[in-house]
Amino acid sequence: MIVTYKQIVDTFTDACNKHLAVKSFAEGSISYLDAHAVNIVYPFMFLRPLSSPGLQTNVRTLNFELYSLDVPKLSNESPVELKSRTEIFLYDVLSYLRYGPTNQYTMDFTLSSITPVDEGFQDRAFGWVGGVSVTSEGIYNYCNYPQL
Numbered sequence: 001m002i003v004t005y006k007q008i009v010d011t012f013t014d015a016c017n018k019h020l021a022v023k024s025f026a027e028g029s030i031s032y033l034d035a036h037a038v039n040i041v042y043p044f045m046f047l048r049p050l051s052s053p054g055l056q057t058n059v060r061t062l063n064f065e066l067y068s069l070d071v072p073k074l075s076n077e078s079p080v081e082l083k084s085r086t087e088i089f090l091y092d093v094l095s096y097l098r099y100g101p102t103n104q105y106t107m108d109f110t111l112s113s114i115t116p117v118d119e120g121f122q123d124r125a126f127g128w129v130g131g132v133s134v135t136s137e138g139i140y141n142y143c144n145y146p147q148l
Contacts, residue, residue: 003107003136008062009047011107015096016045022089033067042125043070043089047132061135066090069117069127079126083116086127090114094132108135 009027016025024040026032027047046067053061068086072079090111097109112131119126 008107008134011097012047015093019089019092043086045093059135059137061133064132066130066132067127069125071125079118082126083128090128090130106136
């Protein structure tokens with residue numbers, strides 16, 4: 001079965017919606033994230049598609065940045081506390097994607113790196129951005145070719 005981009009995004013959406021702490025999720029370009037920063041409900045996760053190798057030896061890889069962000073609720077809340085929580089959210093979501101009940105497609109999710117985010121996106125957001133790769137097999141298949 002071919003896994004579509006929409007199915008990948010829906011899988012991330014489902015994982016974030018089922019997480020008790022994550023309050024909102026979106027997908028798109030970095031300009032979308034920056035433009036909508038004032039209307040975001042935090043803690044927030046954002047999936048940004050990146051340049052990807054595409055199809056190699058019948059394995060398709062799509063690369064993403066997955067942002068896990070939060071803003072201080074109180075003026076004295078420590079950015080260290082925010083980064084501590086949001087790092088765990090990244091691991092929670094990736095664990096759900098890899099081992100949870102929604103991975104009904106043949107996808108593999110890999111977290112390759114994480115980078116801290118300090119006071120990003122107009123809201124004094126703190127957290128992490130992780131490099132995520134999604135791989136799926138079986139794209140080259142003549143049986144899937146649409147024809148009359």
